[in-house]
Amino acid sequence: MFTRVGQSIDEIGRITQFMGRILHAAMFNRCSSHVIFDQIWRVTLQSLSTTALAGFFVGGIMTVQFTLQVKEFGALGYLGGLSTSGTIREIGPLLIAFMLSGKVGAFTSAELGTMRVTEQIDAIRCLGADPIQEIILPRFIGIVISSFFLLTVGLFMSIGGGLLMGIVFSNISPEEYLRHIPSIVTFPSILSGMFKCFVFAMVLSSICTYKGYSTTGGAKGVGRAVVSTAVATMVGIVIADWLTSLISEAIMIAFVGEL
Amino acid sequence: MIVEFKNVVKSFGDRQILKGISFGIQEGEIVFILGTSGTGKSVTLKTLVGLLRADSGEVWIDGENVTHFKEKDYLPIRKKCGMVFQHPALFDSLSVYENVAFGLRKHYNLSEEEIHKRVTKCLDLVNIHNVEDKLPQEISYGMQKRVSLARTVAVDPKILLFDEPTTGLDPITTNAVNQLILNLSHTLKTTSLVVSHDMHCALDIADKIIVMDQGEIVARGTPEEMKSCEHPLVKDFLKEALDVH
Ligand SMILES: Nc1ncnc2c1ncn2[C@@H]1O[C@H](COP(=O)(O)OP(=O)(O)OP(=O)(O)O)[C@@H](O)[C@H]1O
Ligand SMILES: [Mg+2]
Numbered sequence: 142m143f144t145r146v147g148q149s150i151d152e153i154g155r156i157t158q159f160m161g162r163i164l165h166a167a168m169f170n171r172c173s174s175h176v177i178f179d180q181i182w183r184v185t186l187q188s189l190s191t192t193a194l195a196g197f198f199v200g201g202i203m204t205v206q207f208t209l210q211v212k213e214f215g216a217l218g219y220l221g222g223l224s225t226s227g228t229i230r231e232i233g234p235l236l237i238a239f240m241l242s243g244k245v246g247a248f249t250s251a252e253l254g255t256m257r258v259t260e261q262i263d264a265i266r267c268l269g270a271d272p273i274q275e276i277i278l279p280r281f282i283g284i285v286i287s288s289f290f291l292l293t294v295g296l297f298m299s300i301g302g303g304l305l306m307g308i309v310f311s312n313i314s315p316e317e318y319l320r321h322i323p324s325i326v327t328f329p330s331i332l333s334g335m336f337k338c339f340v341f342a343m344v345l346s347s348i349c350t351y352k353g354y355s356t357t358g359g360a361k362g363v364g365r366a367v368v369s370t371a372v373a374t375m376v377g378i379v380i381a382d383w384l385t386s387l388i389s390e391a392i393m394i395a396f397v398g399e400l
Numbered sequence: 401m402i403v404e405f406k407n408v409v410k411s412f413g414d415r416q417i418l419k420g421i422s423f424g425i426q427e428g429e430i431v432f433i434l435g436t437s438g439t440g441k442s443v444t445l446k447t448l449v450g451l452l453r454a455d456s457g458e459v460w461i462d463g464e465n466v467t468h469f470k471e472k473d474y475l476p477i478r479k480k481c482g483m484v485f486q487h488p489a490l491f492d493s494l495s496v497y498e499n500v501a502f503g504l505r506k507h508y509n510l511s512e513e514e515i516h517k518r519v520t521k522c523l524d525l526v527n528i529h530n531v532e533d534k535l536p537q538e539i540s541y542g543m544q545k546r547v548s549l550a551r552t553v554a555v556d557p558k559i560l561l562f563d564e565p566t567t568g569l570d571p572i573t574t575n576a577v578n579q580l581i582l583n584l585s586h587t588l589k590t591t592s593l594v595v596s597h598d599m600h601c602a603l604d605i606a607d608k609i610i611v612m613d614q615g616e617i618v619a620r621g622t623p624e625e626m627k628s629c630e631h632p633l634v635k636d637f638l639k640e641a642l643d644v645h
Contacts, residue, residue, distance in 0.1 A: 260489040263451050264548075268503040268555065269479040271471075 152373075159354070160347040162273055163281050170274045172282075180283025181290075188244050188291055195240040196233065196295030200302030203228045208311040220307055221318035222325030228299045229326060229334040235382050237295035238341040241288055242374035246349040249280060250370040253353025254363040262354070277350050284346035285339075292338035329397060333389035340385050344377045401460065402427045402591050403448065403559060408457035410440075410447055417443050419615040420457065425608075428589045430581060432602035434637060435612035441595040442486055444612075445561045448593075449483050450474040462558070479507055482557030486564050486595075488544035490536035496523075496547050497532040503555035522550040525580055527573065542569050549577065553584070560584065562594045566601070574598075578605055599641035603627070611637070 166172075207224040211217055256262050256276070265272045300322075307318040352370040356362045401424040410418040417440040425431050435441050446452040448459060450466065458467045461477055469477065490499050500519045504510060510518070523532070526546035531539050536547070549565060562581070566574040578601050584590040596602060602609050603623045611619040611626075611634050619631045626634060 256492075259492075260485050260487060261491055263446075264485060264489040264491070264551075266451060266471075266474075267449055267478055267483045267485075268506060268551070269475050270502075270506050271475065 155355075156347055156351045159351040160343075163278055163347070163350070166271070166274045166278050167282070170271075170278070172274055172278045176279040177283050177286075180279055181287045184245055184284055184287040185290060187248070188241060188287075189294070191240055191244060192237055192291040192295040193298045195237050196298035197302035197305075199233055199236045199295075200224070200228050200299030200304075201306035203232060203299070204303040204306040205310055208307075212311075217311065217313055218317055219321050219325070220311060220313065221303070222321035224303050224307075225300055225322050226326045226330060228303060229296055230330050230337075231334075231382075231386070233296045233299045234292055234334055234337040234341060235378065237292050237299075238288075238338075238345065238378050239375065240295075241291060242345050242349075242378065243371065245284060245288060246345055246370050246374045247367050249284065249346075249349040250353035250356075251363055251367050253277075253280070253350060254356035254366040257354065257356045258359050258362055272354075277354060281346050281350050284349070285342045288342035288345055289339050292342065293335060296334055296338065329393050333385075333393070336389055337382065337385050340381050341378050344381045345374050348374045348377050401425065402462055403593065404458075404460040405444075405448070406458040406460070408444075408447060408454045408459060410443055410452060410454055417615050418447070418454075421612075421615075421617060422457075423610055423617065423620065425591055425593060427591055428585060429607045430585050430592045430594065430605055431608045431610060432606040433593065433595045433610045433612060434597065434599060434602060436633075439612045440615045441612060442563055445483060445563050445593070445595060448561060449478055449481055479555065480557055481559040481561065482552040482555060483561040484549050484552045484563060484565055486567075488536070488541070488548040490544055490548055490551070492536050495533050495535060496528070496539065499536065499547060500551045500554050503551065507555055518554060519550075522554045523547070525553065526550045527576055542573065545569065546573070546577070549580075553580075556588075557590070559591045559593070562592065562596075564595055564597065566596065566598060574601070581605065599637040603641065 203224040204220065207220055207227070208217070211220055211223065253276070262272045262276070265275055304315060304318055307313055308315060349370050352366045352373065356366040358365070403425040405421050405423050408418055408421045409416065421444060433441050433444065443452060447454050448461070450469065450471075454467060458465055460466065461481055464477070466474065466477055490496075491502065494502065497519055500522055501515050504515050504518060519532075523529070526549050528543060528546055528550065531543065536544055539547070545565070545568065549562075552560065560581075565581075566577050569577065581592050581594065582605050585592055594606075603626070606623055608622060609620065609626050610617055611631070613633050619626070619629050619634045621629065627638065629635070
């Protein structure tokens with residue numbers, strides 16, 4: 142039990158160290174923008190439909206749940222505001238990041254793991270190049286940018302999903318649904334949602350690049366890397382969610398005075 | 401000595417793979433390392449280019465003690481010291497052409513035209529034609545091996561390490577590859593260290609032959625000296641070579 146905890150802490154340490162190496166490389170080396178754009182393009186294209194769909198349904202789910210709650214109080218007019226606020230600030234980023242981790246995270250760690258076990262990474266080193274700079278850095282930057290973009294798209298799709306469910310399931314008109322959104326969903330809460338998106342994107346890309354890069358042991362090793370990427374990103378995202386909730390709450394209290 | 405191993409020991413876990421290896425290579429020489437499967441030949445080459453690190457002993461390359469070099473310091477060494485892997489290890493997201501061009505783009509400030517010339521020349525050397533735009537998965541294993549050879553030769557290293565460059569190739573291509581190694585050493589004074597199972601071509605083109613067994617060097621010398629060597633393993637290798645041809 143204690144050794145397991147120790148190992149996990151070790152692992153977190155190593156991931157942080159790895160992230161440090163990437164950021165170091167980002168600061169001191171040039172990496173070709175061509176490769177980064179390639180990555181952004183591929184990741185975005187690969188996952189746009191999934192995240193958009195996920196976002197849409199997350200919004201829908203939230204609306205259905207809130208309808209059941211607010212109906213009792215006869216406060217159906219506030220439905221739009223409440224569900225949109227809940228989605229944007231918390232559930233949206235979290236669930237969409239889960240979806241994305243399944244797709245982008247698994248793909249990236251499998252790709253890098255395969256490069257490791259087929260000695261492609263050693264070949265890069267042997268040609269006198271630094272693999273962190275050649276293949277990790279562009280992927281890292283590409284994934285951060287495109288996941289952030291995807292999460293944000295998902296977030297705005299969730300508003301649409303919520304609206305549609307409001308109309309279909311709760312029988313309220315679009316105007317009524319939209320009316321209270323501006324008063325409940327404040328600008329800081331949108332910012333806090335987007336802040337979460339960004340943090341999740343960082344967590345996701347550093348875990349999956351690390352896991353892929355440190356793969357050992359043939360095809361089985363690649364399988365292990367993918368599984369542990371899935372687990373680690375899920376856990377990492379939940380922990381990051383909790384941390385960012387604390388942080389953004391603290392920031393909001395500092396600036397707005399109260400929530 | 402352009403390359404020197406001084407009593408190098410390497411273990412994985414509690415299995416000692418290299419048990420104190422020492423040898424030296426003069427500039428321009430072609431040295432063959434022979435040995436049965438699993439004796440640590442690939443480990444020797446990887447230790448030389450710093451992909452693996454020796455537990456004890458020293459590795460010298462071109463007058464520098466690189467044993468404790470950091471990864472960052474090793475990068476320029478690896479430009480001097482190119483390695484062809486036992487398995488092709490081509491970058492599978494890049495075309496054949498881009499694979500060969502990779503090192504050139506990295507190290508030299510060449511125009512596209514010059515890169516094109518150089519890549520075509522190197523692919524020519526290994527007899528690869530008309531597949532420049534294909535991905536590595538789309539060409540045969542033997543072709544991949546030759547492309548991988550071209551990729552390493554392209555950056556013009558002073559020292560070339562080949563890990564079984566001809567295993568799995570047909571006799572005609574095998575000859576071409578051996579001829580290429582010979583040519584590079586004659587025209588460019590390249591030093592070559594070749595891991596191989598093929599005693600016959602070792603006798604043909606090597607200046608020196610090293611025979612390894614179970615992580616130790618059991619015999620070494622010129623091809624002439626090898627022919628009269630009494631070590632049973634060397635005799636087996638010789639018998640094989642003389643039987644076949
Ligand atoms: N990364 C590694 N981790 C653990 N053991 C290893 C590693 N690399 C090599 N070995 C072990 O070292 C021994 C020697 O391996 P090596 O690849 O050098 O053999 P070889 O002489 O090249 O054989 P072959 O002719 O089959 O290529 C093997 O028994 C192998 O199990
Ligand atoms: Mg080998």
